[in-house]
Amino acid sequence: MISYEIFEDIVVEKIGRNIRSTGDMEQYRAIKYSKDSSLFMVAGPGSGKTTVMVLKILKFIFVDGVDPASIVATTFTTKAALELSSRIYDWGNVIIKSCDDENVDLKHFLDDIDLNQIIIGTLDSICFEILNRFREPGMAPPVLVDDFVANSLMLRFGLFNGNRHDDEDLENFLKNRIVGSPRRLSIAKKSELLLELKNRFYDDNVNFKVFCEDYDHVGAKVACDAIGNYIKTLNDREILDYSTLENQFLVNVKDGKLKKFLDSIEVVLVDEYQDTNSLQERIYCVLAKAAISNGGGMVVVGDDDQSLYRFRGATVDLFVNFRSRFENSLDVEFEVIKLSNNYRSTDEIVDFCNMFVNLDVDYKDARVADKNDIISARKKGYVDYPILGIFRDDLESLSEAISNFINDILHRKLDIDGMDLFINPESGSVNDISFLFSSPNEYNSYNGIRLPHLLKKELALLESPITIFNPRGQSLEKVDDVSILCGLVLECIDPVNDVQDQIDNLPQDAVDRIKIWRERAYDYLADDPEPKDNLSLRDFVDAWQDREPKGRKKWKKLVSILDLVYKLIRWIPNMQNDVEGLVYLEAITKTINQTALFSYYGGSIDFTDEESEERSVKEAIWSIFVPLATGAIDIDEDLLENLPKDRLNFMSIHQAKGLEFPLTVIDVGSEFKTNHTSQRFKRFPKEGNKDCRMENELRKYSKSLKVPERSELDRSFDDLIRKYFVAFSRAQDVLLLVGLTSSIEDSIPNIATGWDRKGQYKKFNKIKFI
Secondary structure, three states: OOOHHHHHHHHHHHHOOOOOOOOOHHHHHHHHOOOOOEEEEEEOOOOOHHHHHHHHHHHHHHOOOOOHHHEEEEEOOHHHHHHHHHHHHHHHHHHHHHHHHHOHHHHHHHHOOOHHHOEEEEHHHHHHHHHHHOOOOOOOOOOEOOHHHHHHHHHHHHHOHHHHHHOHHHHHHHHHHHHOOOOOOOHHHHHHHHHHHHHHHHHOOEOHHHHHHHOOOHHHHHHHHHHHHHHHHHHHOOOEOHHHHHHHHHHHHHOOOOHHHHHOOOEEEEOOHHHOOHHHHHHHHHHHHHHHHOOOEEEEEEOHHHOOOHHHOOOOHHHHOHHHHHHHHHOOOEEEEEEOEEOOOOHHHHHHHHHHHOOOHHHHHHOOOOOOOOEEOOOOOOOOOOEEEEEEOOHHHHHHHHHHHHHHHHHOOEEEOOEEEOOOOOOOOHHHEEEEEOOOOOEOOOOOEOHHHHHHHHHHOOOOOOOEEOOOOOOHHHOHHHHHHHHHHHHHHOHHHOOHHHOOOOOHHHHHHHHHHHHHHHHHHHOOOOOOOOOOHHHHHHHHHHOOOOOOOOOOOEEEHHHHHHHHHHHOOHHHHOHHHHHHHHHHHHHHHHHOOOOOOOOEEEOOOHHHHHHHHHHHHHHHHHHHHOOOOOOOHHHHOOOOOOOEEEEEOOOOOOOOEEEEEEEEEOOOOOOOHHHHHHOOOOOOOHHHHHHHHHHOOEOOOOOOOOOHHHHHHHHHHHHHHHHHOOEEEEEEEEEEHHHHOOOOOOHHHOEOOOOOEOOOOOEEEO
């Protein structure tokens, strides 16, 4: 092992991070604590929490002598896990080389260090790895299915089983008790809500049996039956989704099957704790108890102001009240570290974020006690631009003004109060700009055009056109290339609806969308797309429909639908070389691949005989195309981890969590032309949102959680404040707010533009309107 002084010198001199007491005192304290100290770190935006976590892990290994294999570090996303592990490996090797160069006596110690043994990942990936690694002899490895398959299974075995998708009692229960809206729910929305309920049963430790027996709405019993069928399907096929995976981890702990693993843990680090749910916290408690009993400790990192995932079951109160609960249950004291220095943003942006988060005095009660403001700590030498605003009377004028602004800073220089604003063509690109929306959808629920669509059109019309990256701009089933591909596949495996027409209980939503797909495929075939050299698309489809192979004597007995997809995209160029097209293709192929895990025919068409062919086609329609057609399959966030370098990025605020951009454009009011009640939930709610309502309905039956003390309405306001605090704090150099002029007038209450929940308007005075 090496001394802390040597470790500190190497980090400062070779890695370039000042971790001396003369630097950031809170970072210094956080890193220097020994392995048996437990820490509660409140880390504001841009405060260098990843740097602290990396250096703390390296300090454990090189100074405290902790075996890398005994360190468990969880992150919220796969991308964050990759960044953490990459930085640990890179900086760790710098330390090893520096020690090698200066002290040959350390060679044996250094040779034994394997940084790849550190257990790093999302909690789900770690649970999966541990269940697989420590399974009993002869036991099959766990099979994990993602949201694609979960939606498919809930549709097929939960909703469509017994025609529950048409059940009025279920509809009324979901609308009135969960959503709180009179609007009729689509099949996809019902499936989504049932999965949310199922996840909440696990996440909030709800007594499922008592809920199903005692809840005072007949539709709740239908929901319980659907969820019960879904869970039974998972059990029968011996597969796990994310919440059942985490629950299985706890079951194995209780049964003593993971004792060897728990005996090996010395340090547990948890990032983004503010978005943890109760099920996950129970796992963390198990890990922490093991680490502390083995002479180690726990490090929890998070920021309640950046909690965004209540809709996924996250419980921000678990972070706010973390110390009191864990200190009691673990009989250990957690040292509080507050990382408040912001190294990301300019003074103007930091001041704006502080002003915003302190604007609503009632929000203070929802925060960690004695919360510090973030402190501007970015090295000087930057231009401190004012907060900018572009607001116009209508969407067309707004999109034109924003497009001209982007064009000006990319190709010219824009004068802002005597300061030049431009993107340096030598060191910057359009990728330095990101647009954040509540939703990046190009159309609203009434098929009306939204700002993302108009912006896309305006940017494409510029003298030097700008292409955007927005895979979530449309529902997957409505994307043109997806329609063409799905229509072509269906025409190949089921010419002229022959098998489909024999299925009596197909939901009408699916029938209507599949009809559109097939019609789009007919049109595409009529266009006779390239290539046409040896085999045209028409020739290929005809050969499939006639079951007469090209280039071989016999038609294969078993044909993979995935192989068919890959052959068809030869004639769909966007799915070969366009970054958005590749995301859509990946979503479809992932659906097919995952479907094979639970389907009898494994995602293939069986041509052994007519009966097998008909059955396998029916299975494909139910398992693959009905979920896609009803909108139950969405773009997986993991497919959006790497943003293209040559595109302008449109994304949701949730998607931007953990990211930062030189220029961040926030849509704070493009949807608010009038003070209409239907969109108040997006800006100034009059009642609790769906997620808060679900919390209240289910926690009455929870074994470990109480109904929150804060009202549903207060929690809805809290969530809006957090959402826009996260959005505003993504900006490094320039923050631009955009919207309709009406949205910043005193007639439309809007949390994002300076209102508090009491209806007092505290207009942002520091915005430079352009």
